[in-house]
Amino acid sequence: MSAPKLTAAQTDALAAVDARASDLSDWCATIFDFGETAWREYRSAEWYVARLRAEGFTVEEGSAGMPTAFCADWSNGEAGKDGPVIGMYGEYDAVPGNCQAASTRREPRAGLGYQAGGHTDPHSGLGIGALGGLLATKAAMEKHGIKGGLRFTGEPAEKVRGSKPIHAAKGYYDGLAAILSFHPFYMLPMCNTVRWDTHCGAAYAMVYRFICDAPEGWGRADGAPIPQSHSAVRAPGANDALMIMYQSSKALREAMLPHQGGWSVSEAILTAGQATADNLPAGLAEIQYMMRTPTVAMAEQITAVLDRNAEAAAMMSGCRWERHWVCKSRPGLANHAMARVVWDAMRAVGAPRWNEDARAVAREIQSGLGLDPMEAPFIEEMERLIEPETAEAILRRDLPPSQANSTSDDYTDMCWHAPTARFYIARPALRAPAGYAYPNWVMNALGGIPATIDPMVRTAAKVLAASAVRLLEDGAARDAAMAEFRDRTGGGIGGSTWTPPLCDYDPPIHFRWPEYIETPRGRDWWIPSAMPGA
Template structure:
């Protein structure tokens, strides 16, 4: 370990209480995709106070940012924060199921948790900066704020607009979310492609549906005239018809999924008028772009048929077009060796007490050692790859979904996983979702991950600054895999050909004379 790396580790240890408080701050904000106003402002303010130059609203996204700090000419290393939460997961940082104070369960809450993800990377960023200053290491740190990851939102846009170009390495950290990817780095099988789009149905002239020019009724009868079914009916026909995708397409090639969310419905009045506007969002996760294209073509056909039947027109608006990931063994090795130097996260008796209380409240007999054993073990990337491939067909190159993949086509990228706390369960028992969400907000249970990840990411960054051979190996591999680097013969260009979809009715917090609330009002218990 170099002196600079030792300095970074000491920095993280000395600031762990701050990192803990910051993690809870972002956890409690609980802001969802494209509406992370407080979270983004919090990061921007802190980074400016730490001496970073910050571009706010980067890529045309109000809750994105791009920060730089330089200590002279040299390599440029990238890290990033995510901070979006998920609607309908408003769990307090408590050992029982309950929403955060003043909110309902329908509000946003952190599931992965991105609150810990972002602060881990921020801790690594500040530790790396401190080490560079103390030991005179030249180079530049780039730190991007990435909103809307849950809809694969910002990274395809940032990538298309050049925010990852010029990096000598990008370190992507994510809390572990599935075995065997616990304390390790991705090797060959990186995340796949993702397409997301909003279909908007608009009923402009409902009175013209099923009418001819000689109907002889210049003024429709108020409550009995024939009118188009309208936008709500189009949305529902689209919703039901698209369920056939799961039956007709998904089972025949493995490793992909489709999900939907109704953003806007209604707009009808009490006067027997049809709904004039309705919107539904789809997310398609696939191993390949070609599969995403085929599935989206079916959705387009369904939207067209539904619109025609309901007397509407439809519009398709892109939310995301995200490429599958590109492996880089040299970068994976850098990240994993850093994690080996740090060791896996460890949970003390205080954390185990919290975990047992959660088990009790979830209906499980408390265990002496409640934390999943794998959370405190390292697994080599090659070994994790072997286990991951057991359930995948040989032809499937990519699996699961995350938009860090867009970064991997612009810079040598490592995908590092560090264990978030997960509980052992009796045979046949599955914990309700509030359990994992709570574990991500309680300091005793989430702080070990934050500290471990901050150290591992910082050591990875400093290795790249101090070791020219590591930079050269990762760059050579990037060039080889892309057929010449950015623009090479095997390089996949950005798919993003759309503007940030920030103007839609995304779920968000609102402030009224009643105070701050979720867009679905808090349900009164009185």
């Protein structure tokens, strides 16, 4: 089937991406180098706000009470009256423990250790690809007098599914004609395609906090205080509570979770210990859990078990416990009409292509790892498209027929407020010799080296721009997407089959999330990178 013919405005939008290719490359490198992690993306958010204002957008900083979130709006005409509003977004959070330079060998970014943040997906390219599509759409709207508006939200903490459930609950996606969601491909067959029926599932995340603030009464039947003696009985304290919780909850993976279908429960210890040099019990410890499930009911069931484990751990160790929500996100909702719009754009734009400069980078990495450099070092699927229905059929092979959703990403919360398409563009990934697995740093590095990441960024920006301009120009396409949205939700927002936001909590910004700090040595990670062996 031949590629769809583009309108003049769509063609000019693609040209606008090419005209700013150098800027997009520099911007992607900037965000990659920031490497800021969940809820602490201060420099990244500041950069986006300044850039968007310079491009003529009105920007609300700290949207929905999240200091590193924002909401940017621009309208060609009177906002809310002249034409539809299309939504896009950027993510920019990195992952602790993945600090990697844009280099062909394993090395952290300058002045940091490996435990600092680094982009793994990479959200640096995701956000700049989306920004490129946004600015190209704006340029086409101005040149061709297309009425309508653009909304671009800054979405922090995606790695803990943080911002989108909160933005959704606060109404930031309401009133949009459509939302376009792009992500670098992360698993085959979801490479250069659009999600069809099986969208991402639900995700719950929470922090359990154990506090030992009255250790003197633990273990004494008569209620008398513990004598002032280092040999007297004492409460085990918060460290023990955390370890009991950690070990007992491991049973979830065997007792509750099947070994297929994208289910998972992961944990991360936040504030660990708060110990003293004496034999006093630790007073505070925190552990974060994240679960990915196909349905909300499954997430609720796992939460009930975690709550019981926390209560038991607290009782055994002389502590009290608290549960604080980080995320409660809904499973995704398909929209075939939106998927077709994006697939048409993807066919017109084509898959990304990696030139000889990129291949030379890949071969240098292979050689440094002791491998024979390959003439064609990249995975073949990266440079070709796969039809959404074909990708869907492959994806379903490993899923039970009853499972409607798989894996997780919090774009799913957008699906319940406006017609949404979720699509993937290939990120650079290397072919592996039989039986070989590349170390993780390779993917991280390829996401920061301009020669290897720029093709993804440019292609994503073009697909976004072509899709957005199509939706702005084509009333029939918009109407079809909205009709399907209303049908699947029983009438739209508030409809009979609509799932309301699950977010009933404040942004979890006050925990000791990993972050960068300023010291006399300069910028450093919260675990000092200057320590021996760091």
